[in-house]
Amino acid sequence: MKKTLFVSLAVLVAAAGSAHAQTTIKINGYGGQDPAIVGDLINRFVKPALAKDNISVVYQPLQGDYNQQLTTLLAAGNAGDVFYVPGETFDGYVATGRLLPLKGVVNTTPFIKSLNDAFTRNGKTYAVAKDFNTLTLVYNKDIFDEAKVAYPNDNDTWTSFQNKLAAVKKALGNDYYGACLAPDYARMGEFAFAAGWQPFDAKGKTNLLDPAFVSAFNYFTGLTKNKVAVQPSELSQDWSGGCLASGKVAVAIEGNWIVGFLKDNAPNLKYGTALIPKNDKTGKRGNFVFTVGWAINANTKNKAAAAKVLNILTSPNVQQYVLEQGLAIPSRSSLQNNAFFKKTTPGAQNSKAVFQGASSGTVRPYYFGTQGSDWTKPINTALAAVLSGQKSSADALKQAQQEMNTFQNR
Amino acid sequence: MLKKGQTPAAYLFLAPFLITIGIFFFYAFARAIYYSFTDFNLFNDPTLIGVKPYVDVLSDPSFRRALANSLVFAVITTTLQTVGALLMAVALNNKIRGMAFFRAAWYMPSITSSVVITLIFLWLFQRRGVANYAITQWQTFLPYTLTLLGVLIAAQVAQVLWERSRRLPAGWFDPALAAVSLLIAVAVTAALSWTGVLSARDVAPYDFQYFSDRWISIGGVQILSIPMLVIIIQNTFTTIPTLMLFFLAGLQNIPGALYEAADIDGATPAQKLLNVTVPMLRPVSFYVITVGLIGTMKMFDQVAVIGSAAPRDTLITLAYYVYTNTFKAGAAPVNMAAAAAIVLAAIILLMVFLQRRFISSEAI
Numbered sequence: 141m142k143k144t145l146f147v148s149l150a151v152l153v154a155a156a157g158s159a160h161a162q163t164t165i166k167i168n169g170y171g172g173q174d175p176a177i178v179g180d181l182i183n184r185f186v187k188p189a190l191a192k193d194n195i196s197v198v199y200q201p202l203q204g205d206y207n208q209q210l211t212t213l214l215a216a217g218n219a220g221d222v223f224y225v226p227g228e229t230f231d232g233y234v235a236t237g238r239l240l241p242l243k244g245v246v247n248t249t250p251f252i253k254s255l256n257d258a259f260t261r262n263g264k265t266y267a268v269a270k271d272f273n274t275l276t277l278v279y280n281k282d283i284f285d286e287a288k289v290a291y292p293n294d295n296d297t298w299t300s301f302q303n304k305l306a307a308v309k310k311a312l313g314n315d316y317y318g319a320c321l322a323p324d325y326a327r328m329g330e331f332a333f334a335a336g337w338q339p340f341d342a343k344g345k346t347n348l349l350d351p352a353f354v355s356a357f358n359y360f361t362g363l364t365k366n367k368v369a370v371q372p373s374e375l376s377q378d379w380s381g382g383c384l385a386s387g388k389v390a391v392a393i394e395g396n397w398i399v400g401f402l403k404d405n406a407p408n409l410k411y412g413t414a415l416i417p418k419n420d421k422t423g424k425r426g427n428f429v430f431t432v433g434w435a436i437n438a439n440t441k442n443k444a445a446a447a448k449v450l451n452i453l454t455s456p457n458v459q460q461y462v463l464e465q466g467l468a469i470p471s472r473s474s475l476q477n478n479a480f481f482k483k484t485t486p487g488a489q490n491s492k493a494v495f496q497g498a499s500s501g502t503v504r505p506y507y508f509g510t511q512g513s514d515w516t517k518p519i520n521t522a523l524a525a526v527l528s529g530q531k532s533s534a535d536a537l538k539q540a541q542q543e544m545n546t547f548q549n550r
Numbered sequence: 551m552l553k554k555g556q557t558p559a560a561y562l563f564l565a566p567f568l569i570t571i572g573i574f575f576f577y578a579f580a581r582a583i584y585y586s587f588t589d590f591n592l593f594n595d596p597t598l599i600g601v602k603p604y605v606d607v608l609s610d611p612s613f614r615r616a617l618a619n620s621l622v623f624a625v626i627t628t629t630l631q632t633v634g635a636l637l638m639a640v641a642l643n644n645k646i647r648g649m650a651f652f653r654a655a656w657y658m659p660s661i662t663s664s665v666v667i668t669l670i671f672l673w674l675f676q677r678r679g680v681a682n683y684a685i686t687q688w689q690t691f692l693p694y695t696l697t698l699l700g701v702l703i704a705a706q707v708a709q710v711l712w713e714r715s716r717r718l719p720a721g722w723f724d725p726a727l728a729a730v731s732l733l734i735a736v737a738v739t740a741a742l743s744w745t746g747v748l749s750a751r752d753v754a755p756y757d758f759q760y761f762s763d764r765w766i767s768i769g770g771v772q773i774l775s776i777p778m779l780v781i782i783i784q785n786t787f788t789t790i791p792t793l794m795l796f797f798l799a800g801l802q803n804i805p806g807a808l809y810e811a812a813d814i815d816g817a818t819p820a821q822k823l824l825n826v827t828v829p830m831l832r833p834v835s836f837y838v839i840t841v842g843l844i845g846t847m848k849m850f851d852q853v854a855v856i857g858s859a860a861p862r863d864t865l866i867t868l869a870y871y872v873y874t875n876t877f878k879a880g881a882a883p884v885n886m887a888a889a890a891a892i893v894l895a896a897i898i899l900l901m902v903f904l905q906r907r908f909i910s911s912e913a914i
Binding site for chain 1: 591592593606609610611612677678759762763861862863877878879880881882883886
């Protein structure tokens, strides 16, 4: 009797022991299509690699507003061991102190420099870019052909690009437009970077009355002169990809996300891609990098296992798979000679331009500093006021600067 | 009074409510007050920094816009819904066949989720939504409408004059004559349309953007935004039925003798409404206005559902301001949100106090 008891106890202890050795790494990421993609990546690449280490991986998507939910989970101490951190809200998370600095944990050198910069603050890198996007000019070939105007190309300057759009509008008349411009810093800022504007000075303040910013602002809003460019809302669209798909607009300024959208919504549209035009004076182009990084929770109990998972998720074979599936543009600099970029399909051409965009001219991450996305509000308000003709550019910018001062002095 | 030994039992029964109120009201309220004087950002250990969060909040243009929006929304909506609910209650208090159906139908908007109704309104008032479509149709068929109306009026006038020329009493709005006039008008319009004299106009689609940065201004001061106006219409539509119930209950308690006396004195329906119904409903009105003001000051869901479909300044309310400052990406200015919440609570308390003091003290 005693022996049986002893044996069953031993079995119990052994079971508890083996359960203890099993480490579970929880990953937080976007909902939508990401659970399927990341789930597939985990099954194909992560699980086989970690089978012998007794590490299991679970993907826990956060539906709805990702940033809001991640913040709540982090504040409550319930966030995953590894999670996505979007570049634009990165500063807000650095301020929480819940991101683990990756020095000595993960090697960040194989990744594109502008992407590492996007996740580096005060010399510490806190995340590895999972993938990224930049802006490109996506144009409707048929419209340019019909208007007998040359396609936009990588050598275009602000002036030559503007002239092409005006020529298209002139040739095709009232039902067609040169471009679709949303009143959004995310579509206007790259022109300001090209002109030499810096979003934050040494003291962390923003100057919207800087001549470089003013020239970009005037160029962007000036494109709407004579209805050459329109706002998406004027065509009952909510973004310029929708405008392009409608076949009424010659050019959209968007990233690689437009490829899948056009495949589904305008499969017969013939489109090409060019890089963002260069500033006439500086001869440089500007661009945003939009990126999402993998970060490790500073409070994780399984730092080593989390680092292993992160390394596999950013490994060359995972990134190759992501690229070939047309899911996103991967972040390793060694991929620039990838065979995929040499394909001639419009989608692959766009991917190539997006990849090039990350290292051509002045490229800055899409970010707003520690105070978060409200930073863009004065700029967007000014853009909306000028694009809809309610205010002059000078008045709008003056008011925007006042609001920016109030915001930043908080 | 409780006898000796009953007190513990009473507290036992009250315990669930006391605990809930204690945690989710008193404790939460005290915490909010505390946070509003600290530098709390969800992640740090709060330290007291005095009234700085209040200064920051008051100097924030978004907060001032939110305050103005909330007050304008509260005043307009409360007025509209109180008057509307009263009129509807009076209408539904009549003894007409099928009244049960009307009462049920009128009450429907109130039991439907406000999120669903907001989505429906969002569709109605889109750029190519039903509202603009109806206006376009109205403009397209304006020739028909005008012809119909013109012939109707002309026929009515002709008939009444003819009746009067025969020394018969006939009012301008005589229903029997109006029915004949309508028939004539329809026939004439149809005939004109048939012969091709009348045709629909070719008008461009009406393209008003309701959810854009448009304002009704007085003297250059932006008072009410068009998106907010849409929400006011929607909110009035959904709250009238609930408030109507209170008025209906109040109406049942007004003695019929008062109306009989008024009838004997020869009072018109309007006089009866203003001099009998309204004064007798005073306690109910006080309750309805108070509930309305509190509800409208706290309005949040409609704004949250519309979200980024309209420019933020046009819709931001105090409750939404508190929400957006608490739920941000990363460290959030929770101290400012708390300060704004305290300001909101103070305003509501002040409103109710003023109302008790000046409007309805004698009725309670």
